[in-house]
Amino acid sequence: MVLTNRLKNQHLLWRAAFGPMAENTAALDDISQKELWQLLLKTSRKAPEKLAVADNLVDGLYNGVKEVADMQNAAAKAEQGRKRRAQAREDLKTMNIIWLDEMINSEAQLREKMSLFWHGHFACRVINSFFQQELLHIIRTNALGNFAELLKAVSKSPSMLQFLNNQQNKKSHPNENFAREVMELFTMGRGNYSENDVKEAARAFTGWSYNIQGEFIFRRQQHDAGSKTFLGKTGNFDGDDILNMLLDQPQTAQFIVKKIYRYFVNDTPDEIRVKSLAKSFQEKGYNITSLLEEIYTSDWFYTEKNIGTKIKSPVELLAGIRRFLPLKLDNDNAQLLFQKVLGQILFYPPNVAGWAGGKSWIDSSTLMVRLQIPQVYSARESISLRPKTDDDVNMGMMNEEQVRIQRNKIYADRGGAADIDWSLVNKVFEKTSREQLSQKIADSLLQTKSRIQPALLTKYLNAESRENFIKSAVINMMSTPEYQLC
Secondary structure, X not given: OOOOHHHHHHHHHHHHOOOOOHHHHHHHHXXXXXXXXXXXXXXXXXXXXXXXXXXXXXXOOOOOHHHHHHOOOHHHHHHHHHHHHHHHHHHHHHHHHHHHHHHHHOOOXXXXXXXXXXXXXXXXXOOOHHHHHHHHHHHXXXXXXXXXXXXXXXXXXXXXHHHOOHHHOEOOEOOOHHHHHHHHHHOOOOOOOOHHHHHHHHHHOOOEEEOOOOOEEEOHHHOOOOOEEEOOEEEOOOHHHHHHHHHOOHHHHHHHHHHHHHHHOOOOOOHHHHHHHHHHHHHOOOEHHHHHHHHHOOOHHHOHHHOOOOEOOHHHHHHHHHHHOOEEEOOOOHHHHHHHHHOOOOOOOOOOOOOOOHHHHOOHHHHHXXXXXXXXXXXXXXXXXXXXXXXXOOOOOOOOOHHHXXXXXXXXXXXXXXXXXXXXXXXXXXXXXXXXXXXXHHHHHOOOOOOOOHHHHHOOOOOOOHHHHHXXXXXXXXXXXXXXXX
16 A cells, blocks of 8 residues: 555544545645644634534423423323423434534534544433433533543533433432443443442442433432542542542543544554553543544554554444535435444444444445445435334334335435535546546545456446546445445
């Protein structure tokens, strides 16, 4: 593999962002990686606006709570509950599409990419659109800031307190779920604490709760104020004390850095490098941007073993296609079904550990769907899908999509197709000779050492005109296994 300047810049854009946009692809031959990194920093510096879907709990999930409380008819209560859940699912679908659009079109690429990472790290699945909205805002606001502040804000969010059952954690009846997951998934990782540490931490988190407005509250009467022994220290600890003690542990920095390394650099961590990065991360007070800068401005990040070796997540794939192909979908909801079939629906992680990533993204069925998506967008073709029948994960789509799902088809003329602005794509290659077009398009789309044989590719390309050649080459290359890697 020839490590050209373009290849290195595309590597940075795929790992720190969601891939290059058509309009800036031509500039990647000349700009340096450090200049591009500074541009990513600059465009993500501004604080994000909240992606507001549910204005508050009364207008969102809890609309009609008072009316339900006053009702005597059990059937009426059940119907009101059903309506609230349906509205919550609609809100989450809307929020999904709005956030995905930010990933595609926002200048703040670095922030949104890091937010997607934290969205999986702090995996939370509650059918409460307001709570989820507030948690997402916490993540996006702190995505590039300080991990300690992010951890504390997430830990006090109503979404996480509800998801991990800390509402039920009271001094008379301790619930260990929240304390366990904070240690196992958010900070130190499994094997670095004892069962007694879990029990004592759970006691410290008693009383952490929230009100109906979605505000964190400390219920003092439910808090265990007794002495506790945690990680070898004894004192009258509360939840904040526990989080601070976890942040003091070198293992926490190593756990976070190793996870970031796997996500952004390589599925196989370099243990020596991870330890060095973790030491620096903790010494700099858990500054996330400083950690990323140390990674993305290093020479080792741009070596051959790290380029074109990671499988794109479904969201990365969908966003990346749309960044290079400026398009307007006939129906935005088609993206939700693609997420569902490919195994990554925003706001619906599979479990408390989030998405496993890596090779888990690919199996025989998902690979075939991945390879067909560019064709669906560009040629209004149909695609065979087999989504599961879990209506919770289907976000309430079972009724509206029932016929389509039963037929195992999503037809392009009913939502999957798009109008593509090919003029921006053509402009990328306007200075490229016809003889060099195939190579230039491949170099712009593929990060892997392997390439499609020109003779084989020619069989599938439309050579009637330069424009048709570019269209068919782009779509066909996006429909290859190589394009699944970045």
